[in-house]
Amino acid sequence: MPKIQINGIDLFYDIKGTGEPLLLIAGFLCDHAYxxxxxxxxxxxxxxIRLDNRGMGRSSAPxxxxxxxxxxxxxxxxxxxxxIDKVHLVxxxxxxxxxxxxxxxxxxxxxxxxxxxxxAKGDGLFNSIIEAWGELCANxxxxxxxxxxxxxxxxxxxxxxxxxxxxxxxxxxxxxxxxATHSLHHHSRAMLDFDTTDRLQKILCPTLVLVAKQxxxxxxxxxxxxxxxxxxxxxxxxxxxxHGFLIESSDAVVSAMLNFLGKLxxxxxx
Numbered sequence: 303m304p305k306i307q308i309n310g311i312d313l314f315y316d317i318k319g320t321g322e323p324l325l326l327i328a329g330f331l332c333d334h335a336y337x338x339x340x341x342x343x344x345x346x347x348x349x350x351i352r353l354d355n356r357g358m359g360r361s362s363a364p365x366x367x368x369x370x371x372x373x374x375x376x377x378x379x380x381x382x383x384x385x386i387d388k389v390h391l392v393x394x395x396x397x398x399x400x401x402x403x404x405x406x407x408x409x410x411x412x413x414x415x416x417x418x419x420x421x422a423k424g425d426g427l428f429n430s431i432i433e434a435w436g437e438l439c440a441n442x443x444x445x446x447x448x449x450x451x452x453x454x455x456x457x458x459x460x461x462x463x464x465x466x467x468x469x470x471x472x473x474x475x476x477x478x479x480x481x482a483t484h485s486l487h488h489h490s491r492a493m494l495d496f497d498t499t500d501r502l503q504k505i506l507c508p509t510l511v512l513v514a515k516q517x518x519x520x521x522x523x524x525x526x527x528x529x530x531x532x533x534x535x536x537x538x539x540x541x542x543x544x545h546g547f548l549i550e551s552s553d554a555v556v557s558a559m560l561n562f563l564g565k566l567x568x569x570x571x572x
Contacts, residue, residue: 308379309372311362315353315380319345322413322567323386326352327377329395329419330435330489331451331481333359336394339552343560351389353380355400357485368488370396370496374403381411390563394418394548395520396489402498405505414566415509415532416559419517419545421524422531423497431519436490439483448474454519455546470549502531509535510562514543514551536562 305312316334324344328336334352337344344350354361355373377400381389391412393401398420405412424432431454439447448471453461461467474480509532513525522539529537538558543551 314360324348325389327393327397340556392416439486457544519545
């Protein structure tokens with residue numbers, strides 16, 4: 303699993319599978335491993351590229367502030383380095399915001415776009431939550447931090463599975479590449495500064511906007527705003543799962559993704 307030096311940092315990435323290139327960008331608090339449950343289904347049909355955003359996983363975590371435009375520039379530099387001209391682009395939550403900045407800055411690099419539980423701009427409640435997460439990480443231990451964050455990510459049904467949340471928290475605190483507290487602060491500030499509302503109409507590639515009905519962090523209205531702004535977009539709402547539906551309802555998510563991508567295959571060009 304290689305690293306490259308770009309934009310003043312070491313950026314970690316990996317590539318698996320063969321076929322049309324599909325690039326995955328994880329969200330807040332997550333690195334490339336977040337996609338693990340759907341990887342088998344994806345790599346059977348696509349060349350899947352994952353990365354750790356700056357400040358996460360095995361990528362560098364600079365002390366200076368980050369912006370989502372800067373993180374999109376990191377992704378663009380990665381594509382140049384691995385000599386891939388155009389990708390199907392997928393982003394979850396903050397990763398979807400990075401994906402928006404990438405397609406706006408480099409539309410020639412994006413064949414299609416999938417936005418999972420994402421948004422163009424936060425409202426007062428969302429911004430208050432994200433701001434608190436950015437400040438809380440420096441004041442509590444990581445186990446308590448996870449206990450505070452996860453109720454916004456998973457549904458009551460998921461919490462009712464015996465031992466499930468405890469297992470996730472145990473995995474997170476034992477994970478060998480935990481996020482630095484300053485990185486979480488920088489990521490939260492970057493999300494608060496994000497707004498593509500007036501630029502969505504410039505996203506012209508085929509776009510799938512996917513959200514779960516029970517997502518309380520990025521509720522349905524955020525996805526509806528994306529679809530209203532992006533000309534060639536469609537909205538799919540899943541009945542199961544919350545914001546963390548890549549874990550809670552992974553089969554439904556990957557099915558929706560592959561159905562959308564499958565419809566584009568005849569039109570794919572490199």
